[in-house]
Amino acid sequence: MLELRSVTAGYRPGAPVFTDLDLTLEPGTSTGLLGPSGCGKSTLARVAALLHRPDRGALVLDGTPVTAWRHRAPRAQRTAVGVLFQQPRAAADPRLRLRDLIAEPLRATGRRTEAATAVPALAERVGLGPDLLTRRPHEVSDGQLQRACLARALVLRPRWLVCDEMTAMLDASTTAALVAVVEEYRADTGAGLLAVGHDRILLDRWCDLTVHWNELTAPTPPAG
Template structure:
């Protein structure tokens, strides 16, 4: 069953050049889909549309079969209970003045999620491999990888159905990146994920399907193994050629 659908989505800023043109793809429930492209490909704009921060000028976005209406506040509140994001920079995404307890439970308060918020935060922190005393500390006491784990705990604490991950490992060093990718892989067994990245290697390691975006257009999309073994578009081949070693899906 399809959880997220984009149908002929187009967008431009003001009267400028089209940033996205005729974007169509689906994210099946329970799958991991990678959206990959270099800087300027339109990935960030597309993510803003999926977060409801901008509205498509053409086409539409559907979540669980219903159109995403960014101007409908009650509908967006319900949407955000089911969709959460993890962003790129673990250093700027956590408020340094707040304890981790407050940071992780923030979605529960803002979305008015019922239940024992402390217990839910403890469960989320445990799920990302951190100790319970993490909740009583501040962000500056943690490494970059640990901060990104905290950001992931904040994203999963409300038990969403879909995680939007925006370049979520690009700010980390290589060894930390591998550990966080492993964590995303564990989380994806329980949630659907759209992983947005310029790094084809990371996307290939995590995702069942890949959508390749170049200058606002989808140039290739399909099963990960098929794209890795037989890329059809020159841009896709250039992304693959830039990676020394690629994991090949079975």
């Protein structure tokens, strides 16, 4: 399981974005987190993806508490979670060709030799032709770049996926294609999914369960 237990997180001391939040994700299931812009969904997604250390509380990944974050996290935990962000241009190194962008996690984990087979296979899976792999981010559309970012998120075959508004900047056909890739990957691997967004129709169609942000942050009613 992926568990957030009584998590409080923010970016400035004394100014939390949210407090004492609990969320549990089950392996093999898809959970949608619905809420308006600015409510704190992306901060929660970054905590769940081991990219932002909470001020208080615990993140427990497959039964093991997370005690280090970002590149300091143990490799086994760091590579267990794949993450996809809303803005692909902010998440992609503009100097890299798409084939190198997809291969980034392999190089970072000492598995560079796998790129020759893994990158073309994943590129085909997400709908990128060989000609696009030689281009840099400024030479492709937002949709094509997000396809490459999805391939990058999947290249280490993570057990968990965190998708933070991954389709917000995409047209309907590209959205459908990327959701289909994620669901095909989950069917193949049994990975769990946290899909963050503000489109209830999309989340309800995509996910096994949709949780509204207000449900997570509402006070617990008194017993009795």
